[in-house]
Amino acid sequence: MSDLAAALDIVGARWALLIVERLLDGPQRYGDLQRDLGVPTNMLAIRLRELEAAGVLIRLPLRHNTRAYALTDRGFALREAIVALGNWGRRDS
Amino acid sequence: MSDLAAALDIVGARWALLIVERLLDGPQRYGDLQRDLGVPTNMLAIRLRELEAAGVLIRLPLRHNTRAYALTDRGFALREAIVALGNWGRRDS
DNA sequence: ACCGGTCACTTGTATTTTGCAAGTATGGAC
């Protein structure tokens, strides 16, 4: 399995990279991610679990039934790839 | 829609980036891609059509019923993103 | 002209993933 295939195994699923991109700006709560991205709530729950299991993000308990999701170092290491893909998507360079 | 979402709309589908990565080494034929990547043949046909429609690659007729798939400039512009994702997937840096 | 092989697909169907709508659980404020 190539390096690229290994990466896509973790962040290749739908919404995964968009979630990580959103977290590059700092920790976000579940409802924020859902509203900002328009991702279906069940998919968001599944992706957050997968990304946490992969060491990309962690859950930070805030108050009672509120928590925030924050990138780990490994998660922030995706910034280069996300920026590169974003630049390509802007199709002007 | 963000730049990243626009990019993923084109190369976010399964196998798409792996196909492009393979073509970074130069034009390849259908059967080569299929054997090298292990992608199901119907998915390969669909992806190649989509990537051609998106201007990422073109078909080069070779002989009779043989043709090659080659990246366009826009396709080669994905190299940075692919390299960045590959580096991340290697999980050592 | 016929046969066999290669190449680039298509077609049919099962399985997995995703999307949508609604419901559940927990805790705090009042």
Add this chain to the structure above:
DNA sequence: GTCCATACTTGCAAAATACAAGTGACCGGT
């Protein structure tokens, strides 16, 4: 206690993907 917000879960339909088999065009040899 009731109400509300937050973070999910659950059930089911729709879409994407995987697997297996088949199709059509062309060529080279006989």
